[in-house]
Amino acid sequence: MEARSTDSEPHLLAGQRALITGAGSGIGRAVAEAFANAGASVLIDYPGNREKADRVAANIVEAGGRASVVRADISREQDVGAMFAAARDRYGGIDILVNNAGIQKDAPIQDMSLADWQAVIDVNLTGQFLCARAAVREFLRQGMTRNSRAAGKIIFISSVHELIPWAGHANYAASKGGVMMLVKTLAQELARHRIRVNSIAPGAIETLINEAARDTAVEREKLLELIPYGRVGEPADIGRAAVWLASDQSDYMTGATLYIDGGMLLYPGFIGNG
Numbered sequence: 001m002e003a004r005s006t007d008s009e010p011h012l013l014a015g016q017r018a019l020i021t022g023a024g025s026g027i028g029r030a031v032a033e034a035f036a037n038a039g040a041s042v043l044i045d046y047p048g049n050r051e052k053a054d055r056v057a058a059n060i061v062e063a064g065g066r067a068s069v070v071r072a073d074i075s076r077e078q079d080v081g082a083m084f085a086a087a088r089d090r091y092g093g094i095d096i097l098v099n100n101a102g103i104q105k106d107a108p109i110q111d112m113s114l115a116d117w118q119a120v121i122d123v124n125l126t127g128q129f130l131c132a133r134a135a136v137r138e139f140l141r142q143g144m145t146r147n148s149r150a151a152g153k154i155i156f157i158s159s160v161h162e163l164i165p166w167a168g169h170a171n172y173a174a175s176k177g178g179v180m181m182l183v184k185t186l187a188q189e190l191a192r193h194r195i196r197v198n199s200i201a202p203g204a205i206e207t208l209i210n211e212a213a214r215d216t217a218v219e220r221e222k223l224l225e226l227i228p229y230g231r232v233g234e235p236a237d238i239g240r241a242a243v244w245l246a247s248d249q250s251d252y253m254t255g256a257t258l259y260i261d262g263g264m265l266l267y268p269g270f271i272g273n274g
């Protein structure tokens with residue numbers, strides 16, 4: 001993890017409290033680290049493996065930041081309630097929710113079990129709804145704080161697959177399409193409360209979720225054909241953008257999606273064709 005910044009870089013999230021779901025690894029972890037680096041107190045949610053989450057928190061604390069962990073399966077209403085109660089106990093509430101936790105369970109539609117369909121929808125869509133609802137209740141309870149120009153901020157971590165159809169991943173693509181409309185609707189609904197709702201839609205980022213697609217040199221080559229910028233993204237690419245999107249620097253922005261994908265959405269199949 002990067003050392004806490006000591007240079008002239010402003011601490012964009014100083015005094016703010018952030019809950020990041022699925023932050024034991026991957027994009028969630030990078031967001032937690034970048035937020036802590038920007039001065040936020042972070043609450044790191046993990047669904048199962050406490051060790052990894054503890055390590056993320058320990059690194060942040062060692063670097064001079066404030067972090068603690070909480071276990072919650074975000075698809076369970078009770079767990080989400082307990083997670084927000086923990087945020088209240090430890091930090092007195094939250095200013096930012098990063099709705100990051102997500103899973104993939106891929107199969108051709110004819111082989112996709114109802115359980116795998118349901119599991120993905122439960123975490124990626126229903127889980128994001130449950131956390132957003134709890135965060136909004138918290139923001140409304142708190143009212144305006146001195147920490148930010150907004151009364152609260154929610155960042156959804158979606159995917160380029162909110163737009164790009166994805167054969168063999170019907171449950172995942174459908175969940176992300178749902179997230180896209182959830183973001184826009186909540187942004188429209190909550191702007192009058194000065195709650196900002198935005199999303200980040202990453203392309204291929206080096207995390208566990210797409211490890212198999214990068215296994216061999218051939219697989220990696222195939223993946224790179226989809227990325228005009230010529231590299232797979234790093235979790236920190238998302239962390240940096242999330243800091244800005246959660247900060248007052250983007251205060252006039254709501255209902256927007258930042259596509260961070262090395263150009264994956266630019267129809268790379270047309271390069272040299274058509």
Ligand code: BGC
Pocket residue numbers: 104158159160161202203204205209210213
């Ligand atoms: C998926 C990854 C995939 C990327 C680009 C993400 O949403 O989780 O597995 O590599 O989209 O296709």
